Amino acid sequence: MSSGNDCQPQTLTKPTFGEREAAELVDRVFGLKVSWIRSLPSYDDQNFHVRVSAEGADEYVLKITNSEDSQEPDLIEAQTQAMMFLSTEGFPSATPYLTKDGNTMSLESGGSGLGSKKYMVRLLTYLPGIPVAKITTNAQILYEIGRLAASLDKVLSEKFQHPSIKSLHRGQFIWNLANVPLLDQYIYALGQNKYCAVVEQVIEQFKGKIIPKLSSFQAC
Structure with missing residues (x-):
C-alpha cells in the first residue's frame, strides 16, 4: 500500500x-x-x-x-x-x-x-x-x-x-494507527455517510486523548 x-x-x-x-x-x-x-x-x-x-x-x-x-x-x-x-x-x-x-x-x-x-x-x-x-x-x-x-x-x-x-x-x-489524525484529509471519501460525524469525533478524540500519551505506548 x-x-x-x-x-x-x-x-x-x-x-x-x-x-x-x-x-x-x-x-x-x-x-x-x-x-x-x-x-x-x-x-x-x-x-x-x-x-x-x-x-x-x-x-x-x-x-x-x-x-x-x-x-x-x-x-x-x-x-x-x-x-x-x-x-x-x-x-x-x-x-x-x-x-x-x-x-x-x-x-x-x-x-x-x-x-x-x-x-x-x-x-x-x-x-x-x-x-x-x-x-x-x-x-x-x-x-x-x-x-x-x-x-x-x-x-x-x-x-x-x-x-x-x-x-x-x-x-x-x-x-499506522499512530497516524489517525492524517485521516482528516480523507473524510471527503465518506460523502453523506451516516457515520461521517462518528468518524470525525473519533479522530478528534484521538488527537486530544491519545496523541499526548503516544510516546508512552509500545510501537507495533
Whole structure:
C-alpha cells in the first residue's frame, strides 16, 4: 500500500490489469495455467483470486502492487519474509508461490493506464474465510481478534529478523494507527455517510486523548 500522503494516490498508482492479462501474467511469470479468475476488492494494489489447472485445483491471490510501492523492493521483500515467518510460527498467513526464476516476486509492466509503469507481482496462497466486515461481531470475536493481533505482534517483535526490517517503519504511513489524525484529509471519501460525524469525533478524540500519551505506548 502506498504512503497515502496524496489525497487520491490510488488514481495515479493503482494497477489496471484486466482478468485476461492477469491470467497471462500468472502463466508467464509463475508457469501456472489459470482455470478461473475473479477480481478482489482492493485499495491501491490490485488483487485477483485465481484457481489454477493443477492437481488439487490450488487457489492463489495474484497481488499486483501499486507503482509507488513497487519502487521499494526491499519493503515488499521484508513484508513477504514476515508473512513466511508468521506461517512457520503457526499463524494463518499467506505465503508466496515462487516465480519460474525461483524468486518471491517479479517486476512487470502492463495494465491499461496511461504511461509505462512497472508493478511488483506476487502469487500468494489463498486463505478462505469470511471478512470480519461481513459477520455480526460480538465481544468474544473482538477479543479473539485482539488476542491474535497481540500474539502476532509479540512474535514479530521478539523473533523476526530481516536486513530491511526498518523499511517497514514508515513515518507518515496512513495505515499506522499512530497516524489517525492524517485521516482528516480523507473524510471527503465518506460523502453523506451516516457515520461521517462518528468518524470525525473519533479522530478528534484521538488527537486530544491519545496523541499526548503516544510516546508512552509500545510501537507495533
